[in-house]
Amino acid sequence: MxxxxxxxxxxxxxxxxxxxxxxxxxxxxxxxxxxxxxxxxxxxxxxxxxxxxxxxxxxxxxxxLSALGTNLLRAEPVPDQDPPVLLPADAAAMATRIGPVTAASAVANTHTAVRRNDLVDEYDTSGLSVLAARPDLLETVNGRVRSGRSLDAGTARLPTAVLGYVAASRLGFAVVDPSQPPQVFIGERWFTVLGILDPLPLSPDLDRSVLVGWDAATAMLGFDGHPTVVYVRAREDALEDVRAVLPATLNPQLPGLVQVSRPSDALAAKRATxxxxxxxxxxxxxxxxxxxxxxxxxxxxxxxxxxxxxxxxxxxxxxxxxxxxxxxxxxxxxxxxxxxxxxxxxxxxxxxxxxxxxxxxxxxxxxxxxxxxxxxxxxxxxxxxxxxxxxxxxxxxxxxxxx
Structure with missing residues (x-):
């Protein structure tokens, strides 16, 4: 219309x-x-x-919080077993086969005493441990060198050491002068100190340790090649899943004899934040x-x-x-x-x-x-x-x- x-x-x-x-x-x-x-x-x-x-x-x-290592797990044998539980020599490499794992490394207690010099009583270890360490340890635990430098593939074969923050303090070292590096007496021989680490709040055992190269520990300290602690870094969203399968990965025959640390309280704080x-x-x-x-x-x-x-x-x-x-x-x-x-x-x-x-x-x-x-x-x-x-x-x- x-x-x-x-x-x-x-x-x-x-x-x-x-x-x-x-x-x-x-x-x-x-x-x-x-x-x-x-x-x-x-x-x-x-x-x-x-x-x-x-x-x-x-x-x-x-x-x-991420810098602290909130996505870090620590796997080790259950203590006080007879006979002692041994992790495979390639335990760190086995851990990297887990999909969400981004890095893994290992240390091993050499059961060797460390002293400021050869005049100190051999039983006075200052409560410090001597650990054989892989060159990629610091990258895995997100550690930093405060003074000097860290172990690498070259120095890991030589009588060299890196001191944890507490270990350096107890041994009386504050800095490392590359032109005149200090030395410590480990076992029955001198080791040159390459560096001192910053504190590791989530890995206090490393703060109280003296790190030597894996190959050097085998050749000079009688180390048997079996790691005592495996550090694993994984994606935060899959951390609990990695923790669940890690024991069976490191020890398929007896997974119950491998204990894995729970995710750190820092991760819980991070998620809450x-x-x-x-x-x-x-x-x-x-x-x-x-x-x-x-x-x-x-x-x-x-x-x-x-x-x-x-x-x-x-x-x-x-x-x-x-x-x-x-x-x-x-x-x-x-x-x-x-x-x-x-x-x-x-x-x-x-x-x-x-x-x-x-x-x-x-x-x-x-x-x-x-x-x-x-x-x-x-x-x-x-x-x-x-x-x-x-x-x-x-x-x-x-x-x-x-x-």
Missing amino acids: SAPLGASRPTRLAPTDVLRLGLLGLTTRRMRAVLSALGISIGIATLVVVVGIPASSQRDLMDQ ENTFSALFLGLAAVALLVGGIGVANTMVISVLERRREIGLRRALGANRGQIRVQFLTESVLLSVLGGAAGAALGLLATIGFASYQGWPPTIPVTAVAGGIGGALLVGMVAGVYPSIRAARLPPTEALSTP
Whole structure:
């Protein structure tokens, strides 16, 4: 059925025209727009900061906990067995065949005394152990050399040693001078000290040990080649599974005679930290967004009251209620989105600056920025609904008659 003669269809506004109409109210009342957008900006900046700063702090804490070796397991024979349980000589290589395992190494107690020099009583060992070590031990346990250097494939065959942090202190060494390296008396011969290790909080047995090369221990200390402890590093998400199959891997005949340490308390702390978030901070950000949204809504309502004549003139020239609603709703959304973008940028700068000042790796969750801008968009839509409906319901005659 055709439209009656003389009837006209309302002109549909193009998206660019809608955008211009929305910007019209903002550009003509700039100071009010800036002050209204400021409320949204503060809310979004607060949201980004209260998410970004704890995330940066959490990332720094995670790095510190990971550096301790939270994904490290320690396997060894059950003690006090008769006859003693012996692990295979290639136990470390056997452990690496487990899929989630990323590194494995071994040490062995040589049951040899270490002394500061040959004048010290042979029974005065200072409570230290002499361990045969693989060259990849430090990489596996995430150890670091404090002074000097570590054992490598070349020095592992020579009478050289690396001291744990506590061992170095008890033997009276603080640093290692490469030009004049100190020596210690192990068994019945001198060993040159190559380096001193940093503390290993999750491997205190290595702190109290003197490490010598695997081949050197075999040739010079009568070592039989069987490791006494196997260190295994695995993916954190599969650590419990690796722990379950490790005994059978190292000793298929008698897996019950191999004991494996449980995951460290540091890993439990790390997981608890990953699952903890500050609800208080998020609540503060939500309140800031709410306050900003109320400010936008208030601005839009006042804008409708001040622009009654403009609304009436547009209605008289043919604009329908839908176009009036779209104009004011678009203006509200633009006001909130611009404020949200400014707040996100401000929050990013504040987070990066504070994290850098604290020495943390700056971490900005993308979801926080996207959620902040999305929240600003939602706030603008909600805040603009009532003012846009009120403007659309205003009769043209009443609006034009307003002084």
